[in-house]
Amino acid sequence: MGLTSTTVLLLAVLCTVLLFAATVWLWPRLARQGWVPVLGRVGLVLAIQVLLFSSVALEANRTFLFYGSWADLFGQQTGVGVLDPHAIGNPGVKLLGKQEVGVPGSGSPQLSGEVQKISVQGERSRIVSPAYVYLPPEYFKKEYEHTTFPAVVVLTGFPGTAENLLKGLRYPKTAWTQVKQKKMQPMILVMMRPTVTPPRNTQCIDIPGGPQTETFFAKDLPKAISGTFRVGTAPRNWGFMGDSTGGYCALKIVLQHPEAYAAGVGLSADYKAEVDRDSGDLFHGNKQEEKRSDLLWSLDHLPQGHSSFLLTTSKHGEVNYRATQRFIAKVHSPAHVSSITLDTGGHNFNTWRREIPPALAWLSGRLRAR
Incomplete structure (x- = not known):
């Protein structure tokens, strides 16, 4: 039974209810004096608390998808993958499955589009990571069979999973609706989590002697996707967006790799890599890379290409409001910057939706598109 399954949640709730009923039934017997009845009362109260907390935590995880599996929760996904020489088709991508978008016309890709689960294998970084690719309905229509499409890499925050982007933030449904309303052109979405070597929070940095995460997102991913799907290879064909840590990654990669991406969106983004227990040592004494991980420092000291940035924050509810204003002030030609500032909005799915x-x-x- 998976961590996010309904069965696991219902089992936890059922156990909580049964133990509560048993506690009410047994409490008169445990009301006597002596250390055995006292230990019994303490044990029952603690057990109910543990089961109640587990039920709430399971429901919260189902809602926000912090962890996608038991192995993810207990930190058992630690290995860095290598290239699979037996991959079918393009050596950088392997198809793992398909699923419906959940919009009118589902079951017919020409009407609803399609979400494909793939494994992306980095040619330079040697990293292997899963991703979900949303292909719009136009991708499957006869009149578009020779058309290329813009692509947007979309990252969730840490420690979220890529499923957040499908279920909680509803990117495919939103993109489908936006095109139907003629508010945007059809685009391919490549949806991932920012850490490609869980449970470590790699934050899109090439770690000395460790995961080359920046290389994966800046070089390997566009090459693998362009080699598999009808996506161009020029910077104007590629965008990057994400929330929280994913927003930091989007801004960092677009700012420091204008040769790969033309535009980046940071939803409630961080502007500096956080070194903590989840990240481990990201720089191993490399002070230049540590400075470079600070996006405000990068804006002052690195060339700004023909890139466009969109930042979102809120006056009340977000801690990045002042840092966002500093980022905006530091962007200069030939780069461009736009912003969305809400009056109120917390660091959560409701704000990002x-x-x-x-x-x-x-x-x-x-x-x-071309």
Whole structure:
């Protein structure tokens, strides 16, 4: 039974209810004096608390998808993958499955589009990571069979899973609706988590002697996707967006790799890599890379290409409001910057769902199919 399955949640709730009923039934017997009845009362109260907390935690995880599996929860996914020489088709991508988008016409890709689960294998970084690729309905229509499409890499935060982007933030449904309403052009979405070597929070940095995460997102991923799907290889064909840690990655990669991506969106983004227990040592004494991981420092000291940035924050509820204003002030020609500032909005899915539709429309206006 999977960590996010309904069966596991219902089992936890059932055990909680049964133990509560048993506690009510047994409590008179445990009301006597003596250390055995006292231990019994303490044990029952603690057990109920543990089961109740587990039930709430399971439901929260189902809602926000912090962890996608038991192995993910207990940190058992630690290995860095290698290239699979037996991959079918393009050596950088392997198809793992398909699923419906959940919009009118589901079951017919020409009407609803399609979500494909793939494994991306980095040619340079040697990293292997799963991803979900949303292909719009136009991708399957006869009149578009020779058309290329813009692509947007979409990252969730840490420690979220890529499923967040499908279920919690509803990117495919939003993109489908935006096109139907003629607010954006059809675009391919490549949806992933920012850490490609869980449970470590690699934050899109090439770690000395460790995962080359920046190389994976800046070089390997566009090459693998362009070699498999009808996506161009020029910067104007590629955008990057994400929330929280994923937003930091989007801004970092676009800022430092204008040769690969033309536009980036940071939803409630961080502006500096956090070194903590989840990240481990990211720099191993390399002070230059440590400075470079600070996006405000990069804006001051690195060349700014013909890149476009969109930042989102809120005056009340977000801690990045002042840092966002500093980022905006530091962007200069030939780069461009736009922003969405809400009056109120916390660091959560509800806020990002308000920002995703205009952010996708903004990206659509800055990307080209060819």
